[in-house]
């Protein structure tokens with residue numbers, strides 16, 4: 001891409017984009033050296049103790065700590081990849097006109113995935129689609145494809161309504177040049193002044209909402225909502241043995257840009273509904289499978305050189321976004337190896353302090369900037385503009401598809417509604433089409449991991465494609481973060497399984513990745529692939545020192561030993577650096593605090609369960625699916641969330657380790673305080689007591705949920721009982737072992 005010295009694209013007078021290295025880079029590097037020495041010293045200490053341990057008991061305790069610290073050290077080393085060359089980019093879309101005219105803009109296909117009309121309300125999906133259809137982009141070059149894995153007539157109905165509403169909405173957005181092009185967001189905001197025109201369009205929108213709402217509530221499209229034979233024919237496909245898991249392909253062209261016009265006579269973008277064939281006997285590969293179907297169908301129908309993948313909840317927050325992308329893609333100076341441009345996944349509706357750490361500052365912003373200075377960020381599933389070519393082979397050799405029409409180079413020459421195009425589109429959307437061919441393995445979105453986004457981006461980069469992180473001030477897209485605790489933990493558990501699938505595949509980042517992309521990129525990807533093994537050290541540190549504390553056994557150095565300072569440096573250094581990175585990227589102390597708490601919670605709960613499920617799956621004892629994240633919660637839950645109160649409510653096993661840790665740390669903290677300050681001269685226990693104290697402070701919401709709350713979101717008594725029994729059993733076992 002840019003040469004080492006050259007910091008901007010295109011001509012120097014009117015650059016399309018520039019970048020600058022982050023200022024903290026030099027400090028990061030120095031700190032990395034110092035911190036490495038400290039880690040080596042710690043490992044040396046563990047090894048010494050291990051070698052001189054006299055009993056099996058102290059040997060196994062030291063071994064647990066050594067393994068834990070090795071895992072932490074490994075993760076720390078991997079994480080340094082992001083700190084070695086972070087950069088920040090800027091685009092100048094206004095300079096685009098200097099190099100190209102609007103007529104020369106490349107075509108843009110937009111893919112929106114939805115999978116469940118109950119967890120992902122059709123009206124929200126429609127809003128996402130409308131916001132993208134209203135992009136400031138030549139409409140004759142824009143096509144929006146909706147993939148409905150829920151195979152739901154309700155979603156199709158909502159989109160038929162959306163197609164009609166688009167005739168009003170798109171010209172309205174253009175004439176008033178509004179920024180919020182999701183109607184739901186626009187009408188909910190009170191920035192715009194009142195006018196009869198706004199009232200009128202609002203009424204059309206509300207009518208549509210009522211109609212869709214009625215249909216969704218009834219659960220079927222009844223006769224009165226069907227306007228003509230064409231629509232009837234479409235809904236007839238749902239008759240008979242049609243189920244979400246077993247049904248033929250449905251492709252419905254709802255808007256065709258060669259014929260359909262809006263109310264002002266301007267062209268409308270294509271809008272195409274696709275529900276791929278499903279059969280209980282063929283694997284459908286979840287979202288990756290859905291994206292591959294859209295990739296093929298769109299190659300047949302419109303074949304735009306660029307496509308955008310979007311989750312159904314991520315609406316556009318800035319109509320100029322595609323122009324930013326063109327700044328990179330159309331820059332003649334940019335290397336031919338550019339595969340995709342990634343925007344961060346931002347969420348709205350997160351409460352003030354981000355109780356569940358769902359902003360994922362590191363994952364979504366800090367780390368991608370780090371990757372960007374190397375070979376580019378990973379793919380995060382949504383907000384990503386791909387060059388179609390990138391999914392058809394590596395930069396130097398393209399993979400030939402089974403049929404001639406499936407080539408990114410083919411010139412599109414037939415209308416999308418022509419019978420042979422539609423027949424071909426149905427053919428490539430069928431289950432059998434993929435059987436035993438290259439899709440998902442050599443081309444398209446890659447199969448084999450529940451985090452298809454991470455895995456696909458990783459494989460593309462291994463193949464030699466580069467990527468770019470585009471992070472404008474005004475978020476390009478906004479979506480929902482889960483705001484229910486159990487949803488947050490389950491989502492993370494699914495990620496953990498998918499990440500371990502990547503880590504253990506023959507394409508593991510630590511081996512294959514480092515070989516194909518160099519050490520730093522390999523380490524960066526390993527950081528995530530191995531993320532779930534954080535469950536090992538966090539579990540050990542949440543239980544072991546606390547359990548043995550009660551028997552007066554010390555595992556950390558005494559306050560008078562120099563090693564004590566080493567521990568202090570390691571802990572404060574890691575937390576301090578993490579904190580600084582957070583605030584430098586604009587977060588508050590409270591947000592950071594919640595994020596570090598969630599780090600602990602995720603590791604203890606989601607990652608442990610995810611790791612366990614992954615192993616059960618690898619020995620064939622269970623299967624793991626893609627449980628779609630819930631995007632609706634009831635008002636009461638919403639209210640508690642906005643007050644920052646943790647939502648338990650359901651008796652999920654995911655809460656058990658957390659509750660156990662809460663009980664044990666509280667008990668040991670009290671016990672430790674008595675031992676340390678009770679005059680029994682137990683300074684060796686001070687660090688253990690402090691550790692229990694820190695976890696106690698962190699877990700305050702859990703104590704509240706156990707004992708101090710009465711609302712529906714409190715911790716179910718069943719979980720408290722199970723956790724208490726298990727904690728009791730652990731204490732009994734420990735005191736039995738350490739009987740002196």
Ligand SMILES: O=c1ccn([C@@H]2O[C@H](COP(=O)(O)OP(=O)(O)O[C@H]3O[C@H](CO)[C@@H](O)[C@H](O)[C@H]3O)[C@@H](O)[C@H]2O)c(=O)[nH]1
Nearest residue numbers: 113114115149286287290311312380381382451626628629
């Ligand atoms: O069989 C499926 C399952 C899911 N989806 C769609 O995939 C998207 C993401 O699903 P969601 O339940 O929201 O998962 P999250 O964990 O919130 O998503 C994150 O993690 C996923 C990988 O696990 C990525 O695909 C997403 O882009 C990323 O936002 C949604 O639009 C779904 O409709 C499908 O199309 N088919």
Ligand SMILES: [Mn+2]
Nearest residue numbers: 311313480629
């Ligand atoms: Mn999501």
